[in-house]
Amino acid sequence: MDDVRHISSAVVIAFPHRCAEVAARLEALPDTEVHYVQDGKIVIVLEGASTGExxxxxxxxxxxxxxxxxxxxxxxxxxxxDPGAVP
Known part of the structure; x- marks a missing residue:
């Protein structure tokens, strides 16, 4: 059985004066990483089992x-x- 992961990047635009607050909330989400925060722009990476997720x-x-x-x-x-699968 194959293990499928969807890995996506996104840009979140927030009010500049609320950017740190929004970034902290994003970091708290499952399978979500904040990689860059500046002047209202936040770059994140999201992972999930499907595009829908x-x-x-x-x-x-x-x-x-x-x-x-x-x-x-x-x-x-x-x-x-699956590393345990026989070809």
């Missing part, structure tokens, strides 16, 4: 208080073969 989380981020926009930039689907 990642998309739902990004949609929820877009509705967070203090967030102006959340836009997907890149998505990669990583399929890892």
């Amino acid at each position: 990642v998309g739902s989380r990004l949609a929820a981020i877009g509705l967070m208080d203090g967030v102006l926009a959340a836009n997907l930039v890149f998505e990669q689907i990583d399929i890892q073969d």
Whole structure:
């Protein structure tokens, strides 16, 4: 059985004076990492088992208080073969 992971990056635009607060809330989300914060722009990486899971989380981020926009930039689907499987 293959293990599928969807890895996506996104840019979140927040009110500059609330950027640190929004970044802290993003860091608290599961499978979400904050990689860059400056002048209202936050770059994040999201991981999930499906496009729907990642998309739902990004949609929820877009509705967070203090967030102006959340836009997907890149998505990669990583399929890892079961290391215990016999070829």
